Amino acid sequence: MKKAVTGGCKCGAARYRGEISNVSMFRCYCRDCQQLTGAGHSEMFPLVSETFKLSGPSTEYQMTGGSGRSTWSRFCPTCGSPLTRRSERMGQCVYVHASSLDEPEIYMPRRTLYDEAAQPWDKPDKVR
Ligand SMILES: [Zn+2]
Ligand SMILES: [Zn+2]
Structure with a gap:
């Protein structure tokens, strides 16, 4: 890979x-x-925080995650595309939305999270 x-x-x-x-x-x-x-879920692709470089304009929105600690969502202020998620809890990674990759076909989800919150029209599929 x-x-x-x-x-x-x-x-x-x-x-x-x-x-x-x-x-x-x-x-x-x-x-x-x-x-x-x-949509019904996100597809998250992890990058190493210290190697992550972002150029151009973006806005980051802060939230409180399920753990009670901060999480952030970064998006483009012009077109609104979601770019990254990061959290206090998983500081070593910046997660990019898989569809924002130049080669999104390399994404391969290994697990699902919060299956119980899934909408009836988007039930968790088996992942590889
Ligand atoms: Zn989530
Ligand atoms: Zn944009």
Whole structure:
């Protein structure tokens, strides 16, 4: 598998690159991910925080996660594409939304989170 990846938002103003972390890729069905993606779940691809570089404009929104600690969602202020999620709890990783990758086909979810919060129209599938 590749070591580093690149990606960005729909309009192209925000671009990022970073090295792939070895923590697992996951699909998350929590309510935050539903609201932030406009879909039934998110597809999260982990990069190593200290290698992550973002260029161009972006806005970061702070929330309180299920653990009671801070989580952040970064998006492009022009086109609104969700770019990253990070959290106090998992500081070693920056998660990018898999569809924002230049090669989204390399994403391979290994587990699902918050299955109990899934909407009836988007029930968790088996992951590979
Ligand atoms: Zn954009
Ligand atoms: Zn989530």
